[in-house]
Structures are given as structure tokens and as C-alpha cells.
Amino acid sequence: MPALTGQVVIVTGASSGIGEATARRLVRGGAKVVISARRAEQLQALAQALDPAGASVLAVAGDVTSDADRRHLVTATLGKFGRIDALVNNAGYGTRGPVEIVPVDAIRKNFETNVFSLIALTQLVLPHLRERGTGCIVNIGSVAGKIARPLSSIYDSTKHALEALTDGLRGELKPFGVRVTLIRPGFILTEFIDAASKASDQYTDNAGPYTPYLEGFRVGYKKLRLVAGVPDDIARLVEKALTSDNPAPRYNGPLHAKFFLCLKWLLPDRVLGFIVRLRQ
Numbered sequence: 001m002p003a004l005t006g007q008v009v010i011v012t013g014a015s016s017g018i019g020e021a022t023a024r025r026l027v028r029g030g031a032k033v034v035i036s037a038r039r040a041e042q043l044q045a046l047a048q049a050l051d052p053a054g055a056s057v058l059a060v061a062g063d064v065t066s067d068a069d070r071r072h073l074v075t076a077t078l079g080k081f082g083r084i085d086a087l088v089n090n091a092g093y094g095t096r097g098p099v100e101i102v103p104v105d106a107i108r109k110n111f112e113t114n115v116f117s118l119i120a121l122t123q124l125v126l127p128h129l130r131e132r133g134t135g136c137i138v139n140i141g142s143v144a145g146k147i148a149r150p151l152s153s154i155y156d157s158t159k160h161a162l163e164a165l166t167d168g169l170r171g172e173l174k175p176f177g178v179r180v181t182l183i184r185p186g187f188i189l190t191e192f193i194d195a196a197s198k199a200s201d202q203y204t205d206n207a208g209p210y211t212p213y214l215e216g217f218r219v220g221y222k223k224l225r226l227v228a229g230v231p232d233d234i235a236r237l238v239e240k241a242l243t244s245d246n247p248a249p250r251y252n253g254p255l256h257a258k259f260f261l262c263l264k265w266l267l268p269d270r271v272l273g274f275i276v277r278l279r280q
């Protein structure tokens, strides 16, 4: 079983939420962690809190959608720690709103962050793992990558893409000893909703005939808060994946995520669709 101690792990989207909790947990477990996100101040504060001496944490500010920033992240990691053992592809956000109304450019932007940038960063990291015949890629998907919801189909389809990508990549990299897994969080209390509002309010505030349904969507999110998990629920799964010789293809959590995925497996699409609409 690969020990966490000494593993060099890049965590994207580490300035808040799941990425931050993951960085905290991995550092506690003895890993050397490279944290990345756009908000440099948050990253620096986290690095300082986790490791004031700067021996085991490196903060590299950058935008995952920038080719130059991605390259800098990889070179800075190699420069500081000499190798990479794992990449946790966590950076992401959600655009919501009716497909009819959200401009294609905004949809493209969401795919750029959640899917294409994840692929591009993985491409940069993979040669370093493959040549050493070891390593792990952890993609943060979502329950929404299996169960798409009305008015959230843009974000949900980015996470659906990660399902296929992760499965294909797992097979591709098996001969090279590189492990690949997908983690599917349910609803977790983070800055995700605020970021989604920032990205989507201009569309949801002017949604014309869809407006009453959007109100239902907001109420649905409020109800979900009752069962919401905390970021460390997911960080724990990341740690589990990184310390397994043979990680599960997918990890689901917390409990409500397992429940919804179980319904997806058990129920016909029509019935599940009805339940999803009821939730709103």
C-alpha cells in the first residue's frame, strides 16, 4: 500500500472547500503538497498555516485555464520537490440556468475549467508518472456526473464528461502502473454555491419563462443543506485513493451521495427524472 508520507501531490482548487480540506488532510498525513488556485492570498495563508517553514507545502497561484500557469505549476513542483506522485484535479465551478438562455461562450468557459483544463494539466503531469511506472490521478467528479438536473445541465454535463474520461484513462494507464480514480461528492458545504451564483446570476436573474422553476431550484438547494456533508468527507476519500495499491474506480460520499446513486442504479430513468423534479 503506498504510504502518504513523502508523496508529492498537486491539488488544484485548493484555496477553499474540498481542495483546501484535501491539502490540510494530506499535509497532516505527511505528504508534500503543492496547492494551486487563482486567489494567491488565500493560498499563501493556507501554506503558512499548514507549514510555516515551507518544507512540505508549496503555493503556486494560477488559473487552471491558462496554459502558461499550468506549465508553471508543473515546473514549480518539480523544481521544489523533484518529482510528482499524484495529481488531484479538483478546481471547478458550476454554471446554472436554462440551456436556452445561457450563452454558449459561458457554457464553453465552464467546460474549459472543469474538463479541458483538467485534461491539459493531466497531460503535463502524466509523463512524469508514466516514466516512473507509478502515481495516481484523482479526478473530482460529482453525483451530478451521473444524475443530471434541470437548470443545472451545463455543470452536470461537465461532470458527466469526467466519468468517461476517468474510465478511459484508467485503462490507458494501467499498463504503466498509474492509478486513476474518480471521486463523486454529493452536496458539500463550500463556496461552490457562491461561485455558481457569481457565474450564473446574470442568466438566472433574467430567465424569462423559466423564472418560477429557478425558484424551485433555489428551494431544492436549501433543502439539500439539511443533509450536506463537509469538505473533509471528500478529503478522506482522496486520502483513501492515494494510499491504495488498487483504488476503486469511483468513491462516492457522503451517505446521501451513495443513496442518490443507488436510486440511479435501481430506478428507471423516467421515475428518477420525476423524483429529481420533485426535489425542486
Ligand SMILES: NC(=O)c1ccc[n+]([C@@H]2O[C@H](COP(=O)([O-])OP(=O)(O)OC[C@H]3O[C@@H](n4cnc5c(N)ncnc54)[C@H](OP(=O)(O)O)[C@@H]3O)[C@@H](O)[C@H]2O)c1
Residues within 6 Å of the ligand: 012, 013, 014, 015, 016, 017, 018, 019, 036, 037, 038, 039, 040, 062, 063, 064, 065, 090, 091, 092, 093, 094, 113, 140, 141, 142, 143, 184, 185, 186, 187, 188, 189, 190, 191, 192, 193, 195
Ligand atoms: N460542493 C459541492 O457540493 C460539490 C459537489 C460535487 C462536486 N464538487 C466539485 O468539487 C470541486 C471543488 O469544489 P468546492 O465545492 O470545494 O467549491 P469551492 O469552495 O468553490 O472551490 C473551488 C475551487 O476551485 C478553484 N477554481 C475555480 N476555477 C478555477 C480556475 N479557473 N483556476 C484555478 N482554480 C480554480 C477555486 O479557487 P480560485 O477561485 O481561488 O481560483 C476554488 O479553490 C469542484 O470540482 C466541484 O465541481 C463540489
